[in-house]
Amino acid sequence: MKEKYLLHVCCAPCGIVVIDELRKTYDLAVLFYNPNIHPEEEYLKRKLGVIQACEEWEIPMLDGDYEPNTWEKAVSGLEYEPEGGQRCSACFRFRLSRTAQIAAKEGFQFFGSTLTSGRNKRADVIHPIGEDVGTQCGVRFHAEDWKKCGRQERGRKMADERAVYRQNYCGCRYSMKHQIPE
Ligand code: SF4
Secondary structure, eight states: OOOEEEEEOSOHHHHHHHHHHHTTTSEEEEEEOOTTOSSHHHHHHHHHHHHHHHHHHTOOEEEOOOOHHHHHHHTTTOTTSOTTSHHHHHHHHHHHHHHHHHHHHTTOSEEEEGGGGSTTOOHHHHHHHHHHHHHHHTOEEOOOOTTTTTHHHHHHHHHHHTTOOOOSSOSSGGGGGGOOOO
């Protein structure tokens, strides 16, 4: 019997290759919990991309609440931090903590996140946070740097083949000023 694994997915371009890899080994479910995304219209676009990816392989998707005010409180005082700084660490903790809580409540053996897929997202920052919240909740965190082993290239190809919506900023309103030209 396959072990149960809850994967936090931030967006379809990051998630698609990870979902395809993990579904072969685990009894996989996806959690979309990203209240950092601003505005809501953008949140809905990214969520739709993840729903479509899950539908392709019939992976169940848990739909986390969109609670931007709660997220704002979690990063309060860190608004002017540069991208990759303390605001991002608080943002990672906020999302991974909820993932670990749900994984524990629903009887998953493992949880993980596609956050390390992003080319500017450091695994050495994200993994200790995952380990910490996993220990607190009693669920094992799967520490994997998803941008390695050719996954970025494979993921880009898979996303292009499916015409997946691709955003041009990380997600929160503070990151909008860093939009990357297409
Ligand atoms: S830049 Fe990205 S990771 Fe950092 S706080 Fe904003 S949404 Fe979260």
